[in-house]
Amino acid sequence: MTEGTPALRLSGIVKTFPGVRALDDVSFDVMPGEVHALLGENGAGKSTLMKVLAGIHQPNEGDIFIEEQKVVMRSPLDAKAKGVVLIHQELSLAEELSAAENIYLGELPTKSFGRVDWATLHEKSGAILERLKCSFGPRTIVGDLSIANMQMVEIARALTVDAKAVIFDEPTASLTDAEKVVLFDIIRDLKARGVGIVYISHRMDEIFTISDRISVLRDGSYRGTLMTAVTNEEEVTKLMIGRSLDLTRNVQPAEMGDVAIAVQGLSCGKMFQDISFEVRTGEVLGFYGLVGAGRTEIAETLFGLRTPSAGQILIDGEVVKINSPMDAIRMGISLVPESRKEQGLVLGMNCKDNMTLPQVGDLTAGPFVSDGAEIAIFDQYRDKLAIKTPGWREKVGNLSGGNQQKIVIGKWLSMRPRVLIVDEPTRGIDVGSKSEIHALIRDLAKQGYAVIVISSEMPEVLQVSDRIVAMFHGRLMRIFSSQEVTEDSLVQAISGLNTDRVA
Template sequence: MTDQKPALRLEGIVKTFPGVRALDGVSFAVQPGEVHALMGENGAGKSTLMKVLGGIYQPEEGRIFIDERETVMRGPLEAKANGVMFIHQELSLAEEISVAENIYLGELPRKSFGRVDWATLYARTDAILQKLKVSFNARTRVGDLSIANQQMVEIARALTVDAKAVIFDEPTASLTDAEKSVLFDVIADLRAQGVGIIYISHRMEEIFKITDRISVLRDGAYRGTLETAKTDEDEITRMMIGRSLDLTRTHAPVDLGPVALRVEGLSCGDLFQDASFEVREGEVLGFYGLVGAGRTEIAETLFGLRKPTAGRIFLKGEEVTITSPIDAIQKGISLVPESRKEQGLVLGMNCRDNMTLPQVGDLTAGPFVSDGAEISIYDQYRDRLQIKSPSWRTTVGNLSGGNQQKIVIGKWLSMRPEVLIVDEPTRGIDVGSKSEIHNLLRELAKQGYAVIVISSEMPEVLHVSDRIVAMYHGRVMREFTAEEVTEDSLIQAISGIEGSAA
């Protein structure tokens, strides 16, 4: 394979943003007829690299070669013209128009006076769709298709040009197993035709199933390329995070206080059913499960954002009903939401104002907000959480993910909650800040807070939790103590494998 000339080669790509070297001299090559995995943690630079390839960002240094021809891509259209195609994780299709129009958007075949040549359009599209063996045709409205089929439309779009390289960005995120195998067949076909394929995914089993080689990025730098057949998960993981995963629990069991929150038979329509659990003061309760298992929905119900259809909630032994976030906050339940930027922060506001947002009504002197009271709260939690920000005046949008998350956590800690729920505490946060946040969560439990952590990352759940609740399809499958849990049993529980339920 190596004696062939690469379909796509990158050489010393550098891209910086103010204060961050997002890509630091990245080089690697994809051979024609190869499936090449690109791996790395969130924030390692994968998306930035793809944007450089797609012509959305211009690198400051470095060169891109397609078929060993140096190419400068000034925009998405040039990338396409050079045969670099993307299958995005988030689909970019127009739902109201047909499959054929989506595929040839911007390049519809024409007749005289600019009229669309529908016959040619549908014929060409159907020819491509036949290759993909799909069940819909050129005239189907895209909005009527399932997500998997919409993804097929994106793939079909990639096939309209003479693609040299096709980039799949987390393509299986929302696919069922059957849909996945269709996708893998398509990838195999492309590969047989000599297309170079970059496959971005976090899912190890897929990587081992379909890729030939694996390149790893860490902190914006290229860390090396492995032959898939000659490596294992451990080696890849070590390359990705710079050390072996430390799954051992670093904390000693602490003295637990009384039960802070108890939930009995809580249900919310189709989202989750019959959930029962309790969390004590001084304890971290982990929730683990696949996306859509109902973990976030339970948190949102406890925070008053959803109305339960059945079940009872007890706070410190007293039964409560929670009707709104305001209600939850007053009763001592706080939620650090899953998506920091959309649900947690007011990005245009400064650090201090974000932190004091829920309680600013109590920080007044006469009719006005008291600057001094606000700053003293901000200073206190900045020191306690070690938030790195030039000043309280700094706009929150300019901070790093880890510091943004600390602002959100500080916001709720300053309200002195009984129960702190943290949904995906380290999503989109770099490795260094991750362990800081983990330590912080442990520290909070030690100080007597009842902490609930929801996470999709197994190492995280194993690392911070005293007990772990495994969920599958809206049901609590099993509860583990930190002592008895193993990776295998946890995976079985969240995959709904029979016999694993307690």
């Protein structure tokens, strides 16, 4: 695996941005037919390294070699022509165009007089979508697709050339388990064809499933490469963050107060039916289930984004009607939504303004927003969440993906809600910051918030929750206390195998 000619090799790469040394003398290689995982904390430089490779950034120093031939990547299309394709962390599609046009963007097949050859375009892109087992056709407008399907279009784009190397930058962040299986099949297929794969993810389980070697970046520096078969999560984590993590379960019961929010017999059409639960101040209630079990829809109903078809919501024991997010916010409910797209970050705006956006009204002193107060809030949550940025003036768009996620969490926390709902709070967040966010969620409960955490990661729900709601196909199967829950019983409940309901 480590002998022979690498499909690609990076040597001594340095990349700086104003105020940031994003990459400091990084060397890295990928063999043909190898899946090489790239790991590092949020902001470590993973995406930047791959953008250098894919011709989006020019390095300040260092060289790129393809099959030991030195190359310069002038642009993404140039890199693609040389056999390197990057599947972006942030989706970069033209939403008003069709899937086919996106797949061949910049290189549409043409007939005489430069006219687009639509028949060929649709045929070729249709074949790729089929290979990816996509349920939509080449003519579908990308803006109408789900985020997961947009991701598939990104992947389809990479398959139009005979690539020597394909880079996946956190490809599974918005995929369901079934879509993940398809993705892993695609990766194995590329591998079998001798393509070198770079795989970036914060999910250790995925990395240990799919990779042959693991390289680690820390603060822009190369920390080493490990063979997946002979290493373990602990060793990798240590290399990544310089310490081991304490991944214990939450078994200490919280000190609980009154019921802050309760739902009784809540239903929403086909999305979920007859849901009843309550959350006390000081409590973290976890929601666990497969994608599509109805968890996000319940959260959206509590936040006024969906209208229930039956049942009621009570706040402090009073039945309330929540008709809009404005109503919800007024009643002290905040929702950190699951997908980055809906999180309302303004990428061109600075970090501070993004974080304090929803509460400008509160901080206004007369007609002027107090800059000092906003900066103080930003500083507080930057420290609490360990957000990596040169300062509050930095544009959010320049932050690494995980740090953008932290800005969103900070934004909702800084509104000091009574009931905080977080949907997949640590998706795309590195293991070190993940445990910080878990500690923060516990801490918020201690401070008297009622917290609902929706997660598809079992270790996460086990770690943060006082009680865990298991959902299956829109139904509440069982509510576990953290003392009684076991991994097996939880898996059974979310698979619909356990029907004895205990509240």
